[in-house]
Amino acid sequence: MNLSSSISSQSLAINEREAPLICFSHLRWDFVLQRPQHLMARFAKQRAVFFFEEYIPTDHHLAYFEIHPFEGTTVKSIRPRVPHWWNAAERNLALSRLLDEFLAMSGARRPILWFYTPAMYEFARHIDAAAVIYDCMDELANFRFAPDRMKDMEAALMARADVVFTGGYSLYEAKCKQHSNIHPFPSGVDVDHFHQARQRVVEPADQQAISGPKLGYYGVIDERLDLELIASLAAARPDYSFIFIGPIAKIAPEDLPRAQNIHYLGQKHYGELPAYVSGWDAALMPFALNGSTQFISPTKTPEYLAAGRPVISTAIKDVIRHYGEVEGVFIASDPQHFAQACDDALLLARSGNAWWKPVDQMLEGSSWDKTFLAMEGLVDGVISSTGFAHMQAAKGTSRKTAASKPIILGEVVGVPGL
Template sequence: MQTLIVFCHLRWDFVFQRPQHLMTRLAEHYNILFIEEPVQTEGPAHLKKTAVAPNITVCQPHTNVPHYGFHDDQIPVLQGLLSDLVPEGERPVVWFYTPMALPLLQGLDPALVVYDCMDELAAFKNPPKQLLQRESALLNIADLVFTGGPSLYEAKKNRHANAHCFSSSVDAAHFRQALDAAISHPDQAHVAGPRLGFYGVIDERFDTGLVREMAAAHPEWQIVLVGPVVKIDPAELPRADNVHYMGQRGYQELPQFLAGWDVCLLPFAMNESTKFISPTKVLEYMAAEKPSVSTPITDVKVPYGDVVAIAETPAEYIAACERMLAQSAEENATMAKRMREVVANTSWDKTAARMHELISNAVPGKKARPAPVAIEAVIEKRAEPLPVQAA
């Protein structure tokens, strides 16, 4: 079984998202070594290896270098720690989620290089100064480029001849558990209805002002927020009796929270960090057949604007939530039917299988591959079967 080395800026035990969905499925074909960013520690540098799933080993470097991430000063230490990961003579597939790890490619003698661009990392808060330069280098080196949604595809397609759009997908069976209201999570049992919920990372992409206005406009609404708070001053978070923070939860718990919600929220701030995002949760909410309201994120508005309520201003967002809560049983049934049609056309299994096919057929070092699917076709087919689905 061929080795697949993954360099990722997200920790495996953080929020279960695109990397975990894809790697747990690609592990059917590869022995996966998932390389995390270093952890600062005292004492000798060492590599902590943890088997987290069949054919998946998380490799967590521990170093005493006083810099975070795949910093230049970390590279020599990491090269030493990773030097014997692959048996001599084997040529692994090397997969990047972050261009910052590109210097670690040296010495690996890859059979193929894949760049899975799931986010526009340069648009996030405090990006490393070398990020854009390293991404340009990675795009020159990579044999395959995958993007996390149509907006990212538009931004990268002219920079690589073998780029493919793989938008967010869904594990429908997992989230359909939420159709049974009886499994509602006990930790929200004390929260009266109606419940309007969000799960995900609460960071600079989350519109704290919008949620604050929602809570003030409708004190009877109970806003349930599930997920870790990252890169936000706690003082900036909306605080009210009807705003409930549940903290980070495991992937297995998410359907339980969904089961007890009346409306699902996608309250993303409209800024540089959200310009290219393709939220995984939009399809997960649909699998649970819950009404959803989103700010006008392109990769939600364009493919799903007919089934997800889109609202630009706080007043419009609040009004859209009011409409969702007031829908008749007939309206809910029509909406649920449309959601089932959308969800039926995508799965992480199909996405991973298509990616494996592209890897298997790629010619190393040859960037001029057959033309990828046009973005117009990707968007058009989001409401119908999508041949290349994303995460």
């Protein structure tokens, strides 16, 4: 490689390290703050980040999208709306056109494409990208209401992806032979945020009225929870209060177990969680052992520990792997042992805080900042390699780029009916 081509490739790599990032997610930005929000908020400090969400059915006769800004971040959500009567082919064609419209309007050239679901790759596969990233948080094909073709969609995305991340080691082991550049990244923890729960701040009013001992769970309430376990636990320990915080998804509210000592407090903001956890004596992870939990690596495990609360969990593989020997984590294989583990966790909580020290030492390597920096290094590496390949392919040809246009917040852009 001669000097001029070396300089050109370096310049291209520098430019593309500032390329906008489009994150395709089945989870909405303002639903529950978890892995996508932690990572994208950090990427947004160095580049424009757009969060392209799952489409919303509409009664309107054409497809269009909305741009939503949010307080406290420069990340903007792109929310497509598609007529509810269109079939899958019509819908994907419309979404592809909407994506093209957005790229033209924003002036984004060769963006980074980051996927949390393979289903959205179908309408984005034609985009010329600086890099394609697949951050596989879960085995979505095993989730309720997943598309029948999810595994085929994932195979297509894996074939195109420059780098693949997984949300835990079990998921990595299941997929490591499917890609040559794949890396396990269990979710991180915002230690300082959850340390606030150790200060015994004033409990929110809706929880303060609940008598103790209090054992709590926060997160999405869906098919991953063992509802029968929760019901039997409440019956076995009538003097304990079991608190559940979070939105209900993919299960009917009437199917939730009900008892005088089970309390559903609804969805709370991420910033409120330490105040709620401060009033708990222990934290729960009553996950069902099924296809949807086979490969999960729950973010809430290190969050609960950072909050200084003993954790009682069912036998989730990655929880056993990473926390099975940690004092303060109790793993139970059936309802009877789960109830006994709750008793043991409460005894530990009342014995003092000596068990916090080894937990805090373990959590030092689990920050979101460290997770982000490691991912960023891998992304920069693939941008450099794909950027040079793109320069070589385009050498000797002229390329015209559209003038950059400012994004007008709240502007709605539509695609005519098919």
